[in-house]
Amino acid sequence: MTSESTQLNAVELEIARNRLTSVSEEVGTALIRTSYSPNIKDRRDCSAGIYDAEGHLITQAEHIPLHLGLMPTLIENAIAEYGLDNIKPGDVLITNNPYLGGSHLPDMCVITPVFAGEELVAHVATMAHHVDVGGSTPGSMATDATEIFQEGIRVPPIRLFAEGQLQTEIMALMLMNIRTADKTRGDLMAQVSANKLGSRRVLELIEEWGVQHFYDSCDALVAYSERRARAAIASLPDGKGSFVDYLEHNGVEPEMIPIHAEVEISGDEITIDMTETADQVAGAVNCSYAVALACASYVVKMIADPTLPSNAGLTAPINVKTRPGSLVHAQFPAPVAHGNTQTSQRIVDTILGALDTFTEGLVPAASSGSMSIITIGGVDPLNGEYYSYVETYGGGQGAGPEFDGASATHTHMTNTRNTPCEVIEREYPLRVDSYEIARDTGGDGAATGGSGLRRSLTLTRGQATVVAGTSRVTTTPWGLEDGGDGISARITLAEGDELRELESMSKLTVRAGQTVSIQTAGGGGYGK
Numbered sequence: 001m002t003s004e005s006t007q008l009n010a011v012e013l014e015i016a017r018n019r020l021t022s023v024s025e026e027v028g029t030a031l032i033r034t035s036y037s038p039n040i041k042d043r044r045d046c047s048a049g050i051y052d053a054e055g056h057l058i059t060q061a062e063h064i065p066l067h068l069g070l071m072p073t074l075i076e077n078a079i080a081e082y083g084l085d086n087i088k089p090g091d092v093l094i095t096n097n098p099y100l101g102g103s104h105l106p107d108m109c110v111i112t113p114v115f116a117g118e119e120l121v122a123h124v125a126t127m128a129h130h131v132d133v134g135g136s137t138p139g140s141m142a143t144d145a146t147e148i149f150q151e152g153i154r155v156p157p158i159r160l161f162a163e164g165q166l167q168t169e170i171m172a173l174m175l176m177n178i179r180t181a182d183k184t185r186g187d188l189m190a191q192v193s194a195n196k197l198g199s200r201r202v203l204e205l206i207e208e209w210g211v212q213h214f215y216d217s218c219d220a221l222v223a224y225s226e227r228r229a230r231a232a233i234a235s236l237p238d239g240k241g242s243f244v245d246y247l248e249h250n251g252v253e254p255e256m257i258p259i260h261a262e263v264e265i266s267g268d269e270i271t272i273d274m275t276e277t278a279d280q281v282a283g284a285v286n287c288s289y290a291v292a293l294a295c296a297s298y299v300v301k302m303i304a305d306p307t308l309p310s311n312a313g314l315t316a317p318i319n320v321k322t323r324p325g326s327l328v329h330a331q332f333p334a335p336v337a338h339g340n341t342q343t344s345q346r347i348v349d350t351i352l353g354a355l356d357t358f359t360e361g362l363v364p365a366a367s368s369g370s371m372s373i374i375t376i377g378g379v380d381p382l383n384g385e386y387y388s389y390v391e392t393y394g395g396g397q398g399a400g401p402e403f404d405g406a407s408a409t410h411t412h413m414t415n416t417r418n419t420p421c422e423v424i425e426r427e428y429p430l431r432v433d434s435y436e437i438a439r440d441t442g443g444d445g446a447a448t449g450g451s452g453l454r455r456s457l458t459l460t461r462g463q464a465t466v467v468a469g470t471s472r473v474t475t476t477p478w479g480l481e482d483g484g485d486g487i488s489a490r491i492t493l494a495e496g497d498e499l500r501e502l503e504s505m506s507k508l509t510v511r512a513g514q515t516v517s518i519q520t521a522g523g524g525g526y527g528k
Contacts, residue, residue: 008220016217017224017309020059023201024048027124028061031194036186037131038423039390043416046128047071048194050202053120055079056312058218066103066344066413067127068310069294073101074109075125078157089115090164092192095157096133098148098330101290104337105133105152106140106390108188110160112195114202116211122218124198126191130184131388134177138377139388141467143251143505145284145335153177161192179377179386225313230268232304233317240264241357245350247327248474249505251283251338257327259346263354271319272296272351277326283505286330287339287347289322295347296320298413303355303362338505341371341392342471344413349478356480361401365443365480365524367411368395368452370471372489372520376457376510378464380429389428391419393470396442396450396486396523398477405450405523408437424457429512431458438487438519445483445525452489452520463511472521473504483525490519 008016028048035041047067049060055076060068077100082093093111096102102109106129114122133140135152145151153174159167171188175181206214242262250257260276280286297315301308308314322329328347330336349366356363372395377388392414397405410416421432433456442449470489477486491502494515502508510516 006216008216013220013224017221019205020050020217020221023198024050024059024061026201027126027194027198028063030197031126031128031190034190034193035128036183036190038419038427039131040128040187042419042423043391045416046126048126050198051075051123051125052218053084053122055123056222058221058311060310064415065298066291066294066340067107069297070101070103070290071109071125071127072312073290073293075111075123077101078111082157084120087113087120088163090161091159092161092195093157094155094160096155098288098336099332101288103288103291103340105154106130110188110191110195112199114199116203116206119211121206121211121214122202124195124202126194128187128191129390130187131390132178132180132184132377134179137465137467137507138179138386139375139390139467141337141373141375141469143284143338143467143469143507145337146252146282147333148335149333151284151335151337180388221309222311222313225309225311226316228305229308229314230317232308233265233270233300234268236265236304237359238265238267239358241354243350243353243357245346245353246475247285247342247346248471249503250281251285251505254474254503255281257281259327259350261350261354263351269317269319270300271321273321274328275321275323277323277328280325280327280330280334284335284337285339285343286327286334286336287343288336289329291339291344292322292328292347293320295344295413296351299348299351338469341373341469345369345371346471348412363480364400365398365449365483365526366477367398367405367523368472368486368489368521369477370395370489370520371414372470372518374518375467376428376430376464378462381462382429387428389424389430392416393453393455393518393520395452395520396477398523399443399445399447399449399483399526401447401526404447405442407442407451408453409450429459429461431460433458433515438522441487441522443477443479443484443486443522443525445479446527447525449477449479449486449523449525452522454517454519456515456517458515459510459512461512463509466508466510466516468502468506468516468518470504470518470520477521477524479524480526482528486522486524489521492517
């Protein structure tokens with residue numbers, strides 16, 4: 001930060017790590033407690049962190065791996081595009097642009113600069129999945145979108161607040177393009193308020209420490225994380241391996257889409273090359289480069305040392321190569337809504353598969369392979385207002401050499417809670433007919449894979465648009481070391497005695513009395 005910086009001793013470093021991390025955690029808690037939609041206040045589909053003046057990550061709350069892994073790319077690029085010189089005290093920036101490093105359009109990122117006097121010292125940022133941002137379907141998660149414009153309103157880095165004043169015209173423009181305007185406005189203001197709390201906490205630290213010690217602490221935390229990350233990678237076997245796994249649907253139609261990863265560990269660095277992955281596709285399973293980087297960082301932390309601090313130092317020894325215009329480095333105007341929910345999980349599977357080719361006893365079997373998202377939305381005839389139910393469902397965790405996989409849980413790049421059945425029936429014209437573990441869907445082995453879950457939802461009035469997106473319907477989560485594969489996922493539509501099987505990525509209109517059911521895949525088994 002400055003040439004006068006000094007090193008921290010071990011005690012000072014640990015104090016700084018815990019105090020700064022506690023700020024990130026408090027920001028996340030404040031957002032959850034003040035939000036409007038069940039997707040954030042109940043499911044906790046949000047993340048928070050602190051960044052330095054240029055947008056480099058300092059600390060994060062333990063929220064969603066996908067958000068946490070891509071936010072540094074998005075925030076650094078957003079600040080650079082908006083321009084540091086253009087940021088003033090009291091400003092609040094907002095963006096959801098996937099081509100800058102965002103995920104998909106419902107994930108709005110709110111960035112609050114922190115000024116100590118006239119000096120920009122940090123940023124507090126939150127990302128939250130909003131239940132609607134416009135587009136062709138309620139919930140803004142159309143599987144069959146063929147360009148980004150069908151997925152909702154795309155927001156460049158702009159000021160939501162300018163020098164402390166809400167930009168009412170900006171807010172009005174966004175809300176006019178969103179079905180659930182009241183909930184979206186409430187959730188955005190919850191993000192702004194949570195960030196403001198974080199800013200206050202950072203300034204309290206600076207008042208106690210002084211600006212220079214704050215800078216020294218941030219620098220020391222990043223350097224410490226890089227040292228530990230390099231040491232953890234160096235402890236892994238050197239080697240090189242590759243693996244190919246497949247998505248089974250492009251969002252528009254079934255298609256086996258190869259994701260290729262070549263992984264090389266050399267000393268204290270790891271290189272993950274995905275340049276041979278398929279070109280971006282017609283439907284909404286494309287993802288940004290930042291998603292690929294997030295998946296790579298997650299796998300390294302998972303395999304090398306799960307206790308590694310998550311900041312800019314973690315990614316320093318990780319080299320990720322992608323090809324612009326590919327499935328894992330989508331370019332405008334590719335749709336990206338399900339790059340999060342489907343492709344990120346398959347990227348993780350592929351990187352793990354490549355690592356398994358030259359390591360032993362490190363990699364678990366494949367988990368369910370999808371975040372398994374359901375959105376149901378429309379106009380409730382009871383009050384004439386739009387509603388949007390959004391939820392991702394857990395599945396079976398892949399077993400490891402020393403553990404059975406957990407059942408009905410979120411794995412890898414997702415880490416949300418479920419929406420309680422009572423909340424679903426209170427908030428939406430839906431009835432929860434069943435919600436249970438899909439027993440014995442995990443793969444057999446010395447260690448067994450976890451089972452998926454099953455939930456059935458019946459529309460009680462009116463009609464609604466349903467988007468159901470899962471994976472491993474026509475394929476199976478693979479086992480390792482002769483362990484059995486997990487049982488495939490399944491989506492059905494029922495009315496009375498009629499039952500129709502649906503594709504893994506489906507969009508349909510349902511009417512009152514019809515029931516949509518999803519059974520998520522089980523995890524692979526490990527060992528004979």
